[in-house]
Amino acid sequence: MFKLITSMPPLMALPIAIICEVIATSFIPKTEQFTKLAPSAIVLVGYGIAFFLLSITVKTMPVGVVYAIWSGAGIVLVAMIGYVAYGQKLDLPALVGIGLIVAGVLTVNLLSKSVGH
Numbered sequence: 001m002f003k004l005i006t007s008m009p010p011l012m013a014l015p016i017a018i019i020c021e022v023i024a025t026s027f028i029p030k031t032e033q034f035t036k037l038a039p040s041a042i043v044l045v046g047y048g049i050a051f052f053l054l055s056i057t058v059k060t061m062p063v064g065v066v067y068a069i070w071s072g073a074g075i076v077l078v079a080m081i082g083y084v085a086y087g088q089k090l091d092l093p094a095l096v097g098i099g100l101i102v103a104g105v106l107t108v109n110l111l112s113k114s115v116g117h
Helices: 002-006 010-031 037-057 063-086 092-111
Strands: none
Touching (some): 010 037, 010 063
């Protein structure tokens, strides 16, 4: 099983890493400062899996590009989850900023030769 995971294509590992990081980050408020066991375990395991999968991705892609995609996508997804799950409102400057992050991630993915497509 470990061999199968470590031989995962980097472009498959990155989206799974992003999903794990978003789940982990979304559970942070539920940990109540890490006093609740189940949400705390989800956060720790989620980040552990995310970083492990990132280590697979950076074997073939530049770490700066990987981190830009990972963090940019994570910011957008966590902001959406915050809005839906926690009722957190975003003002116009926040929405514009998130839009710029999306534009940046798309630019890197679609136009940069640094991404190993």
